[in-house]
Amino acid sequence: MPAAALKPTPAREPLPTQSTAQHPVLLDLPYAPVAKRPLPPGRPRDWYVTHNRRLKAMRLAIALLDSGVHLADHARDDTIRGTAQTIGVHPPSDTTCHMVRAFMR
Numbered sequence: 746m747p748a749a750a751l752k753p754t755p756a757r758e759p760l761p762t763q764s765t766a767q768h769p770v771l772l773d774l775p776y777a778p779v780a781k782r783p784l785p786p787g788r789p790r791d792w793y794v795t796h797n798r799r800l801k802a803m804r805l806a807i808a809l810l811d812s813g814v815h816l817a818d819h820a821r822d823d824t825i826r827g828t829a830q831t832i833g834v835h836p837p838s839d840t841t842c843h844m845v846r847a848f849m850r
Contacts, residue, residue, distance in 0.1 A: 801837060802844035808832050809849065817849040 784793060808828050814820050822842045829836050837845070 798841055798844060801834060802841050802848055804832070804834065805829055805837060805841075805845045806848040809845070815849075817846040820846050820849060 784796065805825055805828055808831070809820055809825065812828060812831075814824060814828075820842075822839065825842045825845050826836045
């Protein structure tokens with residue numbers, strides 16, 4: 746065995762990181778939505794409702810992740826609705842809250 750392999754290596758200190766648990770992350774306000782494009786015509790109404798619900802759930806999931814909620818189990822309905830109020834979105838329904846948690850999984 747080479748002598749270099751027997752030498753103990755000095756212990757390295759971990760790199761400093763910022764944890765969102767100790768430092769709350771501020772949302773990038775004011776929230777500016779992306780420019781909207783017209784939806785394709787001729788689809789059933791249910792398709793448009795589901796499409797808009799998905800977009801809203803995605804926006805809320807991103808805002809929750811930015812604010813430090815990284816686990817779907819920590820995103821309760823009241824947390825999601827509070828985030829919606831923070832970013833200026835109408836309060837989501839129970840179905841939309843369920844979809845937000847599904848996106849976060």
